[in-house]
Amino acid sequence: MVKALVEPRWLVATGVILIGLLLIPFGAPLFYIYILSVIFVTALLAMSLNLVLGYGGIYQFHHAVFYGVGAYTVALILTRTSLPWWVALLAGPFVAAATGLIIGWFCVRLTKLYFGMLQISLGSLVWIIVYRWYDVTGGDNGIHDIPMPEWLTTFQGAYYFILAVVAVCVGLMFLLIKSPFGATLQAIRDNPQRCEAIGINVRHHKLIAIVIAAFFGGVAGVLFATLERSVFPGLLFWVLSLEILVMCLLGGWFTFAGPLLGAAIVVALRTVASRYTDYWTMVLGIILILLIFFLPEGVMGFIQERAAAKRTAPHPQRVEERSGS
């Protein structure tokens, strides 16, 4: 049985947006091209987190580790070895996925808050190694002026490269969610006990999901390194992980495009607010608390709820609340 994965109108909308994004560098100032590139990278990071968080119900509290590992892999290979640039860019996601496998292997024994806390402690261990191992990682100075091929160092070149990679990754993530594996993952989120009872290896599925999310987080890290050509320990600090969580919340978990929207809003707001105030984090904090009180399903969730007011199926979040933790 062949069923269309996407409604035609959404396909058309996506195509129009993509063509628009392809045309932007011809007219826009360099600054906007750069900000859009940052948004794409951040959006990929947030969407990769949402794979496990929104669709898997896994408390992935330290996702930034995989982002940082991907970025540092690129930086280290390009500054410490003479391997070509494309090897470094390819290696990043795989090293991040391997980190995801190790951290995930420990974490999947636990659930919910315990899972999240163990992940934060394991992730902090990675952070400390990066932060303290001056001889290799440059410690808190980070690594700067990473050599890149000429065409990647221009704003336009980086923009198109990032746009292409992010588009492919988003497509792959979409297919993954629509695949049998994605369906199983969502079933595990909604009722782990029942999944266990019908013979699904819950831990195994969670681990695979974490590795995949780490891989895409690593891709985002690689793109960050190519765009900024520098890396620093803040990339794998736990505060960044919580910021990504905020993006997912803002856009709306349980929706595919929500984190993309959330990342775009946060990056845009940060860019605008930083011009007028030194207290951007306070602005973010106030927005976050307002969200929790008035828009707990996020912007996308709100729009979807409005659009499908007659939907009868219970919302996944409520199912989770009912089953308790």
Next chain:
Amino acid sequence: MDPSAVISLLLVGLARAMILFIVSAGLTFVLGVLRVPNVAHGSLYMIGAFVAFTIATAFGQSSAGFWFALILAPLVVAAVALIIERGLLSHLYQREHLMLILFTFGLMLILNDLVKLIWGAEYRSVTPPEILDGAVTLFGFNIPRYSLFLLFVGPLVAVGLWFLSNKTRLGKIARAASVDREMVGVLGINVSWVFAAAFVIGCALAGLGGALVAPTTSISLGMDLTIIIESFLIVIIGGLGNTWGALIGSILFGVSQSLGLLFFPQFAIAFPYAVVVIVLLLRPRGLLRSAW
């Protein structure tokens, strides 16, 4: 290696563990009673330290200033906590953990910028009172007096918390409410105010920790970021909501850091994290029984 130096180092590590314990005891108390993982706990600790600085400075950094700061800073933090609880948090108890974590993260962002707004980004310090300044020689070991003071205050707080939750009416209600909030409410007890009291007590301990740490370190923005992650880990390895677990966790944390300093100074801060990983591998739900 000089054995007396080793023992001094261990004692200083234990003294630092006492501050960790006081902060994480507050965190675990809030977790146990309210089920709220309070990410802003570290910010309240930082506010405690800055308030202690302001009070001590108002008294010209004299001995009296320190003692006033030690008493008043936790009270100021408690007042801040009361406003947060009544104004915001009390409306959110029914939400899931993820939302509560993000709520307290939002609080942390706001509080940290408020600290920056009020006290600025400079480094501040508090002078310890005269009787706690310098070092004493005990059984041939050189030990800073302030460390001895901390080693005295830590257990005092532990016993105080134990007394509060086991021997007082408030503590008993709080423990009952953490198991079944609705049932306690049905019995005609105002659960809402019990929760408020528990939150305020927990946060006041963060303030006390901040005031206690003030003379031992430079007070600055960012001091909340390490303490919060450390105290979360301590709470997790001790068993959520378990005060004695927090004590054991803090001691493990402080002592392993001292041992790390002895053998691998560069990676000393990695040692406690490694201990956490080992503990959680052996006992995924913490060393002692969790209140959950």
